[in-house]
Amino acid sequence: MDDVAAAIADPVRRQILVMLRERPLAAGQIADRFTISRPAVSRHLRVLRESGLVRDTLVGRRRLYELDASRLAGLIEWLDQFAPADDWERRLDALETEVYRTRRERSRQNATDRQQENTA
Known part of the structure; x- marks a missing residue:
């Protein structure tokens, strides 16, 4: 739960999760929606991937990212007590x-x- 909480603490990563809620997106499509550099977006994607909130699939030369919201369940359950x-x-x-x-x-x-x- 701590790694998930740490991952969603950053507003850019939260925006990425919202983007991925609808459909998988390529890293470039995600990066194009931000004013920060592509390497910075890549670092955010890595944090999300390592926390298990997103998974990536290589399709040709493109890496598609997809939301795995199941990792939020523990955090949601904990927050519900409040x-x-x-x-x-x-x-x-x-x-x-x-x-x-x-x-x-x-x-x-x-x-x-x-x-x-x-x-x-």
């Missing part, structure tokens, strides 16, 4: 917000992907 019992309404509201945000991001990404395909 949540009030009547917290479900707040959680459901947060989930609804997240669903709408995810749909909006997916639409934007699909539009970007289509635009890139049309220019290629």
Whole structure:
């Protein structure tokens, strides 16, 4: 649990996990979404991989990263002890917000992907 908590302590790594929630991405696709250097993104990906939060697969010359959210279960279980019992309404509201945000991001990404395909 400590390695998972340490891995998600960094905001860049949390952003990467959110990106990977939808679909596997190549390291370059992830790096392109940040203003930090590619080697810095690679270091973040290594921390996430070593903590077990992401796994990578070599596909040709590309390395695809995929979220493994099962590693969060222990941390979530531990954190739940601090949540009030009547917290479900707040959680459901947060989930609804997240669903709408995810749909909006997916639409934007699909539009970007289509635009890139049309220019290629």
